[in-house]
Amino acid sequence: MSAPGTRRRRALSLGAVIVGLFAVPLGLRAVNRAVRSPDAAPSYIPSIESPRVRGPFDSGAVSALREAANDYILIGDSMAGTRIDPGHLSRLIGGHGAAALFHPGSGAAYWYLTFKNFVVNAGLRPKAVVFFFRDENLTDTLFRVYPSALDRVARQREPVLDELLAARAQGPFYRLHGAVRRVYQHDQTRAWLEPIVVRAPVALSAGRRARTRLLESMNNEVFTLEALRPMVAADMAAASGEALDFDRNLSTSVLPEILRLSKVSGIRVAFVRVQRRPSADGPPPQSPALQKYVRTLWGYLQANGAIFHDDWGDPDQPLSAYEDGDHLKKEFRRTYTEIFFRKNPEIFR
C-alpha cells in the first residue's frame, strides 16, 4: 500500500495528463490567429465548416454552357461518367445535343449546386436536366460533401444547402464533431497546414521546372481512371437502416429544392436510377427496405411532375457489361448511351 501523499500525487499526475490532453490543442486557436491567411472567409456551409480560403467558382464552365446552349444537361458522378458517351448521345439527339456535368466522387449536394448555379441561375433553359444516381443517394445530403470539390459549383452563400446539412448533421456523432471543431478550430489549422505537408516533398522529387506541375501531372497522367485495375468490390457499399427511410430523409434532402427550382424555372427534370452490379444469376438483389424506398421515391417524383427511370432489372445491362463495382466497361458506354436514349422517350420527346 502506498502512502496517502503518494496516492494524491499520482492522482494529480493523472489529472494533469488528462488536462494536458484536452488543453494543449487549444493552442491551435492561437496558432491560427498568428498564421491566418487574409483570404480566409466564412464558408458557404458554416454549419459544418470553419472559415477558410475557398477555391474559385468555375465561371468558365458556366460561360461554356451558355455558349453551347445544349438541349439536355446530364448531372451525376462516375456512375454516369462510365455509362454515358456525351458525344454519341448528342448525335442521337441531334439539335444542340447534350452536355455532361459529371464529377467523379460527387453526391447530391454537388448535383444540387450544379443544377442551381450552372443551369437555373445561369439563365440556361435546356429541354431537360437528367440526374443519375444510385439507390438512396438523392436523399442522402451528407453523402460525399467534399468542400474542395463543392467550391467549383458553390456561390459565396448557400443558405439552403447549409440549412439542410445542419438539419441532417444532428446525431451525437455530428454534434460532438461540431463541438470539437468550434472549441479547437482544428479545421482552420488543417486548411493551411495540409497543403504545406502535401507540397513539401515536391521540391525533393522534381526539378525546378517540373515542380509547379508535378501534382497536377500525377493526377492527370499517372492516377487516371483508365490506369486503375478492375476491382470487383470497388465502391459497392449498400445502404441499410435509416438511410432507406424515404419519408424521414426527404425534408433534410436537396430533392424538394431541386424540384422547386425545376418548377420555378420551367426546366423539366428526370432522375435515372442506375443499376448496381448484377449477380451472375440476374439483377442485383434488393432488400425489402430498398424496394419500398424506390417505390416511394418514384411516387414522390411523379407527384411532383418529374420523370423517373429505373435501370434495375434491365436485361440489356448484364454482368458482362460491368467493369469494377457498379461502373460499366468503357466499351459498353456507347451501348448504354443507346439504351438510355431508346428507353427514355419521355425525356427526349
Added chain:
Amino acid sequence: MIFHSLDFAVFFVLLTAAYWALPRRGQNVLLLAGSYVFYGWVHPWFLVLIAATTAVDYGAALGMALRPARRRAFLWLALAVNLGLLGFFKYFNFFADNVAAVLAMAGWQVPKPALNVVLPVGISFYTFQALSYVIDVYWQRTPARRSLLDVAAFIAFFPNLLAGPIMRATTLLPQIERERRFSASAARDATLLLAWGFFKKLVIADNVGVIANKVFALQSPEFFVLWAGVFAFGIQIYADFSAYADIARGVARWLGIDLVKNFEHPYLAKGPTEFWRRWNISLSTWFRDYVFLPVAYRISDRMSSDRRVLFDAATWAYAGGMIITMLTAGFWHGASWNFVIWGAYHGVLLSLARIVGSWRKRRRRVRPWLAPLQVAGMFVLTNLGWLFFRETELTQLVRHLGLSPFQSSVLGRQTGAYLFFLAALYSLPLWVQSLWAEFGGRDFVAAMTCNEERPVLWAVAVQALLAGLLFAAILVLHSTTSLDFIYFRF
C-alpha cells in the same frame, strides 16, 4: 466495435467507471459481458463461435485435470474444434476454389460450393489465445481452471480480442484471477499510450495507407511508383498494427491489466532473426513455442546428429522447422497464395540467416560500422516481403518483380520520389521514436509510461504536453479516409 469510434469511447468510459466500482468477481462478470458486447456489436452471431470455443477449451482443460490418462484425447478434441472452426470460416472458400481449379484442370467441371458468410473478425487471434491455454494445461505449464467465468474472460478479453497481442494463459489468466486496484499512475501512462496509438493509426497509418492503396489500385505501376507504394505499405502495416497493440495495452492498463509489448522497433533489425524478435512478438513467440520447437525437435530426432550433408543436423532441423513454421504463419494471415509465398520467403530468409550466422561465427566477427548497412539491407528485404504480402494477384506479382528501374519515365521517377518522401514525412515520428530508442537508450514513449511510483513534476509536465500535442496532431492531420485496422482481415 472498433477503437476509433464514438461507440467505443462511450462503451469504454462507462465500462471503466463501473468496473472500478465492483469487487473482483463483479469485475470479471462485467469484463466478460463487456467483451461480448464489444465483440457482438455488429454481428451478434459471432458470439456463438467464441462461446463454443470457450466451452470446448474450458471442458478439455478440465478433462485433462480430472482424467489425466485421457489428456491426449482432450488435447486433440480441443485442437480439432478450434482449428476446425478457424479452418471452416477462414479457409473453406479457398480450399473449395483450389479443389475446383485442380479438378477443372483434370477435365472435371464441378460447381464451386461457396460459403457466403462474413469472416468472424479476430477469430485467428482468439483461437490462438484459447489454444495456448489448452496446450499449456496439456504440457502442465499451467493448471486447469475451475472457473468458467475466468477462462471465458481470458479468451474474450476485449482490448486484444480483434488483433492481438495474443496473450498466453500463463500471463493473462493470473491477472484476471487476482485482486485488481485502480492505479492512477497506470491510468496516466495508459492515457499517453492511447494518444500515441491513435496518433499512429489516424495520422500515420491512414495517411500512408492512402498512398499504398492508390499505388496498388494501378494496373501497371512503373518501378519507382510501385516501390514507393510498397514502402508506404511497409510503414502503414507497422504503424497500423503497432497502433492497435498500443491502444489495446492502454485500454487494458486502464483496467489494471498488463498486455505484452508486441513490437520493438522492427525496422531497425539487422537481420531476419532479429526482425522476428521485434515484429508481432506475441505471434512469433506463439509459433516458436507451439509449432517451430515441436517440429524442429521431431526433425532433429529423426536425423543422426553425426551425419553431415552440407550442414550439420541441427541446421537442417532449424531450416526444416522454420520453413514449415513460416509457411503456417503465412497461411494463418489469410486464405491466399500470396501469404503462403510471404511465409515461405521469410522461412528461407531465416534459414539462410542461420547458415550465414554459423559460417560467420567460424570466420570472423562483423564490424560494428556495418550495422547501418545491415539495417538498411534488412529493411529492403522486409519491403520485398511486403510486396508478396500486399499483392494478392499472382500475375501482377510476377509483373512487378520483372519491372526495371531503367524503363521508368521521368514522371514515373518523380511520382515515385514524391510518394516516397510523402510517406517518409508522415512516418517521421515513428522513425524518430525508433532511432531515439536505439541510440538514446530508452524509447521515449516507454520512458514516459514507466509507471513511476513517485511522479516527478517535470516528467508529468512532459507527459501532459506530449499527450496534448498528439491529440492536436490527430485533430489537424488525421486522414479523411478512415481505413480499417489491417489485421482485422486476419
